[in-house]
Amino acid sequence: METQKETIQKIAEIIEKNNAFILVSHNDQDGDAIGSLMALGLYLKEQRDKDVAVHLRNGFPAKYNFLVGRMNELNKMPNRPDVIFVLDTSSPERIDSGFSIYDHPDAYVVNIDHHSDNIYFGDFNWVESHSPAVGVLIYNLLNELGADFTPDISTNLYTTVLTDTGGFMFSNTTPEVLEIAAFLTKKGAQPGYIAGQLYLNHSMNYLKNMGIALNNLRFYAEGKIIFLTLDNSSVKALHSSFRETEGIVDFTLRVKGAIVGVLFKEINSDLIRVSLRSDGTIDVAHICAEFGGGGHHNAAGCTFNNNLIGTQEIILHKILHQIKNHD
């Protein structure tokens, strides 16, 4: 096993030797994905004078808009990229739609991730499944490269650690994460401003969705398992949207005694998106992997081509089975 320093040294050489870079991440972009893309992209463009394109569709939640203000500087999409950085993404199939690494067979693919189900698809792979955020790896990379942590880069990286630790509340909130957050704050990241953008910035549709989800509350196994559902007819009736749901599933684990929470989104009668949260007792990534999804031990997702009732029965059965195995 090479050390992190040796890994970073290899990536430093890759950056040094090449000029045209494309940066991509997973679909359903979150703070770690967007913040990592922007921080690395801004560094390569501003401090190394590289041609850089960040592939990021517009479909991400509007609360991240404050991170991408300088996106138009990172749009020099090369015909023949030398290097593709794939960040926070466990397999090529999870890359943000509209981009495929297979369309660029000559490009050297660098895979930087912290998902335990990463399949090591890169020409070079830096996967640390115990790292709290890919932003921590990018921080270590930039730090080792002697980067100038500008306020923009610091704001992006602060967002990665804030969001992937659940606002510094998950068990992955290590001393290292807090030290990095403190450092980035000294460099110009503003915790109050960033938290305000992320957590005090919901749309009215978000509140409508919260209402629908709570109205469809179901619980099982004496409240250990909590289901919330966004059914298609309610979303339509309230003129809401399935896009503004990030974080609703997290409310399930706020209930005393709850160990697993699930949000079902009935996109249509035979397409259901499922998000799971675990307090750590069971591994929800394991459940999702069986259905072509993925994620982390405590947070995972998958999609079913099935109706709502059928999907809920399957998920309930799998959770009960896991809990039984655990007891």
Ligand SMILES: [Mn+2]
């Ligand atoms: Mn992440």
